[in-house]
Amino acid sequence: MNSKVEELVKHRVKPLSAYRAFAKSFPAKLDANESPWPLPAAARQRIAELVADLSFHRYPDAGAHALREALAMRLGVSDPDTLVLGVGSDEALAMLMRGLSQPRAAGLQARVMYPEPSFVMYGMRAIVEDCEPIPVPLTSQFQLDLAAMQMAIERTRPNLIFLATPNNPTGNCFREEDIVRVIELAPDALVIIDEAYGAFTGKTLAALSVRYDNVAMMGTLSKIGLAALRVGWVRLSRKLADEVEKVRQPYNLNTLSQAVATLALTELWPIIEAQIADIRQERTRLEGMLHSIPYLTVFPTDANFFLVRVAGDAEDIAKELLERGVSVRAFKGSTGPLAGHLRITVGTPAENELLVYALRTL
Numbered sequence: 001m002n003s004k005v006e007e008l009v010k011h012r013v014k015p016l017s018a019y020r021a022f023a024k025s026f027p028a029k030l031d032a033n034e035s036p037w038p039l040p041a042a043a044r045q046r047i048a049e050l051v052a053d054l055s056f057h058r059y060p061d062a063g064a065h066a067l068r069e070a071l072a073m074r075l076g077v078s079d080p081d082t083l084v085l086g087v088g089s090d091e092a093l094a095m096l097m098r099g100l101s102q103p104r105a106a107g108l109q110a111r112v113m114y115p116e117p118s119f120v121m122y123g124m125r126a127i128v129e130d131c132e133p134i135p136v137p138l139t140s141q142f143q144l145d146l147a148a149m150q151m152a153i154e155r156t157r158p159n160l161i162f163l164a165t166p167n168n169p170t171g172n173c174f175r176e177e178d179i180v181r182v183i184e185l186a187p188d189a190l191v192i193i194d195e196a197y198g199a200f201t202g203k204t205l206a207a208l209s210v211r212y213d214n215v216a217m218m219g220t221l222s223k224i225g226l227a228a229l230r231v232g233w234v235r236l237s238r239k240l241a242d243e244v245e246k247v248r249q250p251y252n253l254n255t256l257s258q259a260v261a262t263l264a265l266t267e268l269w270p271i272i273e274a275q276i277a278d279i280r281q282e283r284t285r286l287e288g289m290l291h292s293i294p295y296l297t298v299f300p301t302d303a304n305f306f307l308v309r310v311a312g313d314a315e316d317i318a319k320e321l322l323e324r325g326v327s328v329r330a331f332k333g334s335t336g337p338l339a340g341h342l343r344i345t346v347g348t349p350a351e352n353e354l355l356v357y358a359l360r361t362l
């Protein structure tokens, strides 16, 4: 039956697929780039006390003042009003596409450029927000292809350019001089440096946003142990932040997330830092173990996951791993740069051992 109301669906939304992730838990859950470590019992107790005192009958603080101050302090930012918070950086990037998408000319859509492969949400969200996605292939080494980017910038004059470094799903950082070149090639575009995985490199490119007024920084608490809270941000100039604030839903961050994230960024911060250090250490151990498996090619990573190429069908291997209690991310399709690849998040030592045992005995 073809109901009339089905014709209401935007034509550009129809061909998209809704984002699906495993909701189930597995003995080794290595598919979503989360931290494998729960918070310790004492920290959870502290959160329970904090939550007991929250005012559930009131709306959240629409300006998330305490959280933005805690975050500004953590990021070394003097003005908290340059931070726009989102329900994850997913929402932060959607707000950029909604607010900074004035078409360059009548009849055109604003263009959103990003390398490919990179975070799938850049392209998908661009379509939903009525922008035109402009993917530009990476080199075979997963670095920025400057000639291709220059051509695409000149041809399409994008409003926004998203550069995730470390990049998802390739795991590597882009060369800083290449990022600088892109920034200089597109002075009338906003270049968003997405440091979702920055904590695992130990460095940040935030200095570039001081040097260049067309650079914004994006970040998230999701990869460092707090994915459940859905707290992400973008740091902009004060002027642009004031504009993007106009498209933010006033109560996007709920009271629970604001309170727990503020605690995590202050009192609980040493725990978060220790967990990040553990993941980095475990990453080195896992890398060694993965290298010992003959049918895998392991790419170097700066993030909390590995991209590996398998000799064989990646989707079949992922299915077999799942039967053994190990969930990893397989990339669909038999062509394109990710064909035959798996993305594997660094787990706890026990999860990683289960993974490696399963890979050895497939």
Ligand code: PMP
Residues within 6 Å of the ligand: 033, 087, 088, 089, 090, 091, 119, 164, 167, 168, 194, 196, 197, 219, 220, 221, 222, 230, 231, 232
């Ligand atoms: N940027 C990159 C590069 C990512 O990989 C992700 C998560 N997959 C995000 C942003 C969004 O993360 P969140 O919405 O959880 O902050």
